[in-house]
């Protein structure tokens with residue numbers, strides 16, 4: 001099928017929650033191809049999912065082998081891949097235990113339930129989240145998301161959430177009451193426009209939560225699994241969360257999410273408190289184990305840091321040339337080019353030129369390449385961005 005045929009079929013049979021422009025049919029590393037044979041350099045990576053690139057042979061092999069051995073057993077039974085993956089994640093996180101699920105929203109839902117159950121004998125249930133955050137699209141997580149646009153039309157929202165300004169400790173202090181069980185934060189707001197948290201803010205949150213006996217929760221769904229040059233975004237700060245969520249890149253495209261909780265709070269959940277049919281299947285865990293091993297074997301944390309620095313420097317040079325580009329900002333390979341106005345024309349022009357990115361928070365071009373990008377990939381992408389900016393400037 002060509003793009004037009006696929007679009008026509010989709011229009012007839014899919015609930016129109018999405019508005020895609022491009023039909024992708026094949027991928028390899030940092031490249032993808034559309035249904036009409038055109039090649040793209042993928043600097044979006046399925047929105048921070050494909051951290052080891054499209055169809056990495058290690059992940060493909062792990063999925064193929066596991067699919068032919070045992071795909072699913074139900075959590076009524078042990079499956080060795082699940083504690084193996086949990087151990088690998090706990091070691092990287094500095095301790096803790098895991099609960100596996102299937103998506104970012106479900107992982108955050110797990111964090112919220114963990115906080116509520118932990119607070120239930122203390123009279124605490126409220127979760128303070130940040131304005132401009134993003135935590136998912138289920139009812140609880142869209143309520144946690146501090147953005148009207150995702151909540152509009154879905155009232156009444158579940159109770160038990162309060163909002164504070166990101167990077168404003170005083171605002172969090174004001175939002176906390178004796179009913180507050182947890183503060184939930186992203187180390188780098190992704191969907192909100194690639195806004196890294198300030199070090200003082202994160203350090204202040206840890207102190208504040210300790211003083212008030214409140215859990216500090218990180219949503220690591222986008223920033224986690226090496227994206228920022230550390231295994232988890234909070235590791236760019238000198239803090240240890242009480243629990244955090246993972247999803248997106250954990251399976252590199254194979255759906256899997258996780259709640260990782262510190263040893264002190266992990267056993268809050270006991271048999272019967274929380275569950276999900278597909279959580280931590282042998283297949284999903286095999287994919288995730290291959291992802292973690294690949295990041296280690298190929299030194300992708302170091303590469304993400306080095307390539308992120310290079311990309312940021314080169315984008316800042318472009319930003320300095322045009323008065324309609326404010327700046328480039330980010331951490332590791334979570335990078336944003338901040339414009340004065342909508343980033344959509346730039347995203348579209350780049351797509352025409354064969355570079356995939358995403359306009360976010362209206363005026364931010366979100367750039368999230370696979371962690372194994374090369375200097376050549378970065379230079380090629382920057383050259384395309386330079387071209388596109390110069391063409392838009394002359395309009």
Ligand SMILES: *Cc1c(COP(=O)(O)O)cnc(C)c1O
Nearest residue numbers: 103104105134135136190221222
């Ligand atoms: C994508 C994202 C989510 C939601 O994940 P889904 O898998 O789409 O449910 C939650 N939090 C953050 C920070 C995200 O980037």
